Amino acid sequence: MMKNYKVRYFDYPLQFRVHEAEYMEIIRDVLSRGAYILGDDTRRFEKNLAAFTGSKYAVGVGNCTDALLLSLYAAGIGAGDEVITVSHTFAATVEVIKFLGATPVFVDIADDHNMDVRLLESAITPKTKAIVPVQLNGRICTDMDKIVDLAKKYNLLIIEDSAQALGASYRGKGAGTFGLAGCFSFYPAKLLGTFGDAGAIVTDDEGFAEKLMMLRNHGRGKGTDIERWGLNCRIDNLHSAILDYKMTLLQGWINRRREIAGMYNEELSGTGELRLPPPADGGSHYDVFQNYEIEAEDRDNLVKYLNEMGVEILLPWGGKAVHQFEALGLGGVNLPRTGELFRKVVMLPMYPELSDSQIRYIAGVINDFYGVRVSAVKTGAG
């Protein structure tokens, strides 16, 4: 039986209802034109997406996993190569490296929950070919400049996993634009989500974009000739049309996410038992809050209490970093900060349709939890 939550972690039906008439009109229009595969809607969406991110080209693909796989493949990553990334990410970031026969090398995370740049240089070996920084939770890695500098110094490619960071920037530069390619996800729960799966790659390199366009479409060039081995990783034209419309709403959604994060920060700053997301740091980071991910003392009991009080929460990736999934055979990896995080981490509801009173309710439940616990300790009870 489905629990009757007061606040859901996501509310897809609510988000649909807000713009239902516009979505239905777009769907009717695309279907009535019979424009299903790589149509004008895809070309228009790619153009608008490239402009939004500050890139020259965008290539729509089936999802962000396709985007990562095709980018690494097109960049020539394969057997014998090492690719540096993090374990606090979705399995997709790492599985594509494994699928290409390359070796993922993990760098631990810092307090911003992204790659700890201080540990990056020592992970580089003569076999390293690329760095895949993950711009998690809608925030670009804290010292992205240093990652770019090290990539230059050691002649490494940067392919960003910016699945969670569309619209985020660092020193005025958009997510996805720091290296050869940036990969985005339009999974329904993402900042810009569609009604199914979709993804895209952005790049400034014309030759690379052309290669990606061929690879996503069975190796076809502009005509019907098959010019190389490829795959079918095309974005659906229907999704392109929906996403192109949703892009007009994106900045408003980002503004609301930032407002919600501000409210959580303010409401939750009174307890010393939480580590909240990094504060705005003098303007160098513009965070878009794909998630509001915090660290909490006594996490498991907090989660239980939130659940009892009708607040649905999520643990990232179901509660495990990639190297902690036993079946993946990465058990020898030692990442102390990532390990610590996964004992404490929890994600609170974060989507533009959340009301102020819902946010206050969630924060109130959390403050109550710690208030009760602190007074119980003080009186020696429990």
Ligand SMILES: Cc1ncc(COP(=O)(O)O)c(C=O)c1O
């Ligand atoms: C950081 C990260 N990388 C990659 C992906 C994979 O994206 P997709 O589901 O579009 O393949 C996701 C999606 O959850 C993600 O959050």
